[in-house]
Structure formats: C-alpha cells, structure tokens
Amino acid sequence: MKLIEQHFRVTAALIVREMSTRYGSKPGGYLWAIFDPVAHVAMMTVIFQAIARMPALGLSFPLFFASGYLPFTFYQRMSSFMAGTMKANKTLLSYPVVSPFDAIISRFILQFMTDALVAAMILLMIIEFGGVAMPMYIAGMVQAAGVAAVLGLGIGTINIVMFARFPLYEQIFGIINRPLFMVSGVFFLPETLPNPFRDFILYNPLVHIIMWFRSGIYSEYRADGLDKGYVIEFALVCFALGLMLLTVSTREIREDRL
Template sequence: MKLIEQHIRVTAALIVREMSTRYGSKPGGYLWAIFDPVAHVAMMTLIFQAFARMPALGLSFPLFFASGYLPFTFYQRMSSFMAGTMKANKTLLSYPVVSPFDAIISRFVLQLMTDALVTALILMMILAMSGATASMNTAGMIEAAGAAAVLGLGVGTINIVMFARFPLYEQIFGIINRPLFMVSGVFFLPENLPNPFRDYILYNPLVHIIMWFRQSVYPEYRADGLDKGYVIEFALVCFVLGLLLLTTSMREIREDRL
C-alpha cells in the first residue's frame, strides 16, 4: 500500500513538473496548446472551402475537419510526447524512488488531459459559431479518443527504446509516420475510395479511430468498414510490446546506457 502511495505522489509531482517545463508558469504557454489545433482546423477549412461547396459530411467544414483532425492528434501528440520521456527525465531517473513507469504515466495523464480539454473547447467553439445543434454521442467520442491515446502510448513507449537503440530507426519511423496525416481519413471518408485502395487503407488503425470518432459526431454516418475490435487489439499489442521492451531495458535506462 505504501509503495502504491509513493508512486502516486511521485507521479503527481512529475505531472506538475511536466506542466511547468512544457507550458511554463504563464497562461500563454497553455493557451498555445489550444491555439495550434484551432489554427490547423481554420486553415484546412479555408483551403477546402475554396475547392468544394460542401463537406463530405454535414454542412459545416470546420466540424468535418475537426472530427478528423482532433482524434488524429490524440495519437500523434501522445506518441511524440511519450517517445521523449526518458530524455526529458534522465536526471530524475538516477533517484531510486523515481521509476521510468512513473515518468510514462505522468506524461500520459498530462497529454490526455490537455488533448481532452482542447477537443472539448474546439468542438464547443465550432458548434457555437455555426449555430448547429448536433446530437453528438459523447461516450463514443471518448472511447475513440481513448483508443487513439492508448495507441499513441503504445507506439511512443516502443519508440523510447527503439530510438535509443537504433538511431536509423528513428529516421525511418519519421519517414513512415509523416504521411499518416494525409492517408488516415482526416480529409476524406474511406468508404468513398475505390477498391483496392479502400481495403488497403483499412489496415491503418488510425482510419478506424477517425471513423469511430466521426460516427459519434454525425449520427447519420454509417462508417462502413469500421472495426473497433481491430483498433483495440492493435493498440493493446503496441502497449504490451512497449512495456516488454521497456522492462528488458530498465537497467540500461537507469544507468543511462541507452
């Protein structure tokens, strides 16, 4: 029991430290976390409104792009933030009381809270500005966002070890990860693609996460091809693999040999 309380206190202290380090003591630091996705949604809306009269779903361009961009960022920001966990906490890991898992949990909680707040604020802003009264499935949105966050946690945890052991892998991962934004369904509906491209793209779990989230935003959206079980299984496999890699590399991380 005392050990659990100790880990909770350490994790809470690390969350406060991460908030101070990442966002600073001024409110402007945290406001940037909100402004950045708002700017992305606004920019995408302006670009695509110039080429299309109507979005692929509904009547609101901002809502359509937000319903694709926001769940994608749950994965993207989480995986990126988690991958840098050990480098950011290298000095603290020399203390026996601080475990690498404490650092991972603290970063996961902070990023999840930040993304959840940003998502809620952006959706409320879009609905207020458009005057829409969408009957969104909040539970479904939370489930999809949670699956994206766990996927980001798993991939990020794997990359903690892989980036340190294989510098070339970091470059390869960056090349592969970069176009995901374009091929994950942020800008389009996967079911509108012709075969065999539609079948190929459904191997990407992020496509299912975005379809899952959009289905919760748009009650009329059928999301043909959505496989929630595939997303959950993929995310859990990545998470378990990340934990195994981290556990086997624990001594090297402690001794700063990675």
C-alpha cells in the same frame, strides 16, 4: 499498499513538474496548445471551402475537419510526447524512488488531459460560433479518443527504446509516420474510396479511430468498415510490446547507457 501510495505521489509530482516545464516556461502556456489546433482546423476549412462546395459529411466544414483532425492529434501528440519521456526525466531516473513507469504514466495523464481539454473547447467553439446544432454521442467520441491515446502511448513507449538503440530507426519512423496525416481519413471518408485502395487503407488503425470518432458526431454516418475490436487489439499489443521493451531496458535507462 505503501508502494502504491508512493507511486501515486511520484506520479502526481511528475505531472506538476511536466506542466511547469512544458507550459509554465512558454509564453501563452496552455493558450498555445489551444491556438495550434484551432489554426489547423481554420486553415483546412479555408482551403477546402475554396475547392468544394460541401464537406463530405454534414454542412459545416470546420466540424468535418475537426472530426478527423482531433482524434488524429490524440495519437500524434501522445506518441511524440511519450517518445521523449526518458530524455526529459534523465536526471530524476537516477533516484530509485522514480521509475520509468512513473514518468510514462505522468506524461500520459498530462497529455490526455490537455488533448481532451483542447478537443472539447474546439468543438464548443464550432457549435457556438458555427451555428451547428446536432446531437452527438459523447461516449463514442471519448472511447475513440481514449483508444487513440493508448495507441499513441504504445507507439511512443516502443520508440523510447528503439530511438535510443537504433538511431537510423528514428529517421525511418519519421519518414513512415509523416504521411499518416494524409492517408488516415482526416480529409476524406475511407468508405468512398474504390477497391483495392479501400481495403488496403483499413489496415491503418488510425482510419478506424477517426471513423469511430466521426460516428459519435454524425448520427447519420454509418462508418462502413469500422472494426473497433481491431484497433483496440492493435493499441493494446503496441502498449504491451512497449512495456516489454522498456522492462528489459530499465537498467540501461537508469545507468544512462541507452
């Protein structure tokens, strides 16, 4: 019981530290975390309004792009933030009371809370200023965002070890990860693609996450091809693999040999 309480205290202290170092030392702090995605949605809206008369779903361009961009950022920001966990907490890990798992959990909680706050504010702004009035299935959106965050957690935890052991892998991962934004369904509906492209793109778990999130916003969206079980299993396997790699590398991490 004392050990669990100790982990709670360490995690809480690390969250406060991460908040102060990540947001407290930057001009604007949390305001920048909100402005960046708002700017992305606004930019995409302007570009695609000039190309198409109507979005692929509904009547609001900002809402359509937000429905794809927001769940994607739950994965992208989480995986990027988690990959730098050990470097950011290198000095603290020299203390036996602080474990790599504490550092990972603290970063996960902070990033998820930040992304959830940003997503809620962007959607509220679109509803308020865009004149959007439609029922939304909040639980489904939260579930999709949670799975995206766990997927980012798993990939990020794997990359903690892989980036340290294999510098070339970090470059390869960057090349592979970069086009995901374009091929994950942020700008389009995967079910509108012709075969075999449609079947091939459904191997990407982010496609299912975005479809899942969009189905919570648009009640008329059927999300043909959505497989929630596939993406949940994929995320959990990645997280389990990340924990396994981290566990076998704990001593090297503490001794700064990675």
